[in-house]
Amino acid sequence: MSWLETIRTGVNGVRSHRLRSFLTVLGILIGIAGVIIAVGLGEGASGQVTSEINALGSNVLTITPGSTTSTSGIRQALGSASTLTMSNVSALASPVDDPDIKAVAGITSSSEVLTAGSETATTTVQGTTPSWLTVRGRAVAEGRFLDNQDVKDHTAVAVLGETTASELFSREDPVGQTVDVNGVPLTVVGVLTSSGSSTSTSSTTDPDDTAIIPITTGAERIFGGTSRNSVSSIAVQARSSADLTGAYQEADHLLLQLHGITNAADADFTITSQASLIAANTSVDHTLTILLGGIAAISLIVGGIGVMNIMLVSVTERIREIGLRKALGATPRVIRRQFLVEASVLGLVGGLLGVLAGLLGVLWLPGLIGDPISSSPTAAVGALVIALAIGVLFGVYPASRAATLAPIDALRSE
C-alpha cells in the first residue's frame, strides 16, 4: 500500500470523527498560538525597549541621583532629593577636565498638563539646555530649538515633541502659539522631528510626547519645590563609542570629587549607559519570553497528550475496524502507518490553525493591550514542526498498539 493511500486512509479516519478530531486539534492549536504570541510578545517588548533606549541618543551616559550600589543598604532612593546640580553639569562640560565628553545636558522633568485654547495634553515637560538636542540626537522640524539666551534670560518658551504638538494643535502651525503650563504662558518656538521610535501608545515612554523648556524657566516658574539649582538627571554624550568608558570614568571621578566622596561605594549618584540599560531590559524580556514560552510549551505538551489520549481511545473504539482491515490484508506496518498518519494530521492541522490563530493574535492583540508583538517566521515554522513532531511522537504508542492487535481478538470484540 502506497504512502498516498495510507495518507488518504488516515485523513478519512480523522474526517470521519469530526467533533473529536476538532477538539483534539484545539489542544494543539492553543499551544501553538500561545507559543507564537509569547515569543512575539517577548521579542516585541525587547525591540520596543531597545528602540526607546536608542532614542535617548547615541553614546550617552545617564547620571541620576541616588545610589543603587550601596553596601550599607540604600541610603538614598533613586531619583529622590537631588544631589546633582547645574554646577555639576557645567563642570562635566569642561573640555579640560573631561576630554572624552562631547556634550552634557542637565535635565529636570515633571509630568504637567499643557493647555492651548480648549485642548489639553498631559506630557513630560523637560527643563534643559541647548546641548540636549545633540546629546539626545534629535532635530528640529520647524522653528528653532532653545538657545543659550533663553537659558540665561529664563525666557518663557517651549519646543514641543511631535505627538504633543499634534495633540494640542491638530490643524494650526504650533510655532508662535502659546501653551499654558501651571498658569505660565509659554510661546512655542519650535517642533521636534519624530524620533522614529514611538512604537508605544503609552505617553510615559513615547519620546515624541514631550515639551522642552529652558532649565532656568522650569526651575523658577514651572516646577518649583526642590532646590532651584538641582537637576533630576544629567545626560552625558561621549565623543565616540570608544570614548564611552573614558567618559564614564571622568564623570564618575569628577562627581565623586565635587561631592567630596572618597569611597566610590558611597557615591550618591548612579551612572548608567545605554548598553547596561539594554542588557538589563533584555535579560528581563528574555526571562519573560522563557516564562511565557514555557507555559505555552506546557500547554503544547498537554495538547500532545490529548492527541495520544484520543488516539488510544480511537484504537480501542475502532478495534473491529482494525480487525477487519487486518483480515482484508492490512499488514501491521500498514495499520501502524494509518494511525501515525492520523495523529500527524491532527498535529499538523492543529499546528496550521495554531499558526493562523497566533498570527491573528499578533495582529489584533497589540491594539488591545498596547504592547507591540512581533511576528517571527522562525517561530511560526518552528511551531509547525513541533506540532507535527508532537503528532508523530504521541501517535507512536497508540499506533503500535493498533498494529500489534491480533486480528482474531480485534474481530471478536463486540
Add this chain to the structure above:
Amino acid sequence: MTLTDPQGIPPVRDAVIELERVTKVYRTGTISVAALRGVSLSIDQGEYVAIIGPSGSGKSTLMHILGCLDVPSSGEYHLAGEDVSHMSETALAEVRNRRIGFVFQQFNLLPSMTAWQNVELPMVYAGVPRSARKERAMEALGRVGLSGRVNHRPGELSGGQQQRVAVARALVTEPDLILADEPTGNLDSKSAADVLRLMGELHDAGRTLVLITHDVEVAAAAGRVVGIRDGLLTDNDQRYLESVR
C-alpha cells in the same frame, strides 16, 4: 482440474485446503485448553463445504486457522499449495489479502464508507490502481445485485443488503477461498435465503466456498457437510446431521 491463479503462481495441487493433524491449544496461565485436537481435512477447488458444530466445538478456531487469522499449534496447513502454518503476521496478512475472501456474521463494513468504497478496501491493500479498483468494485456489486446502491453507506442499507456488500467485498479479489462465518446469523429468513442463494451462485460459478455454521438448514445448502465436535471432525458427516436432528 487446473487452478487459474491471477497472481501467476503455478498450481501445485488441486486441493485448495489441506489440513494435516492440526491442533490448537490456548494457554491462559497454567490452564491450557485444546480447541482443536488433530484435524485433518482436504477441500478441493470448486467445492462448497459447510462446517457445522455447536458452540464450543472448536469451529470458530477452525475458521480462524482456515482464514489465516491464526496459526496452528501443531500440524500443517496448506492453502492453495502454500504452507501457511508457520508464517509471520505480515506474510499471513498478504495471504489473506490474496487468497481469502471473508464474510462475517456482523457484516463488518466500515460505516463511514460507501458500499463501493467498502468493496474496494481489499484491493487498496493489494495495491490495485485506483481506477481499476472502482471498476472492479462496481462489477462485484453488480454481481450481488446492488448496482443501484453503490453510493449508499452501510447505515442506509438493510441487513441483507449489507451482507451482500460483504459478499461482493469477499469475491472482488477473485480469492482461492471464500470463507463465510455464520453469514446468515444476523439476518431474517428471507435475507438469509437471498444470501445462501448468492453463495450457491458463486459455487456454480466455480468458487471454493467454506461456510461455518451451527444451523443444519444452512449447512444443507452446501455440497458437503463436515461436522466438528470437541475439537475433532466427526467421522460420518451424515450421521452427525441425523444426530442433531
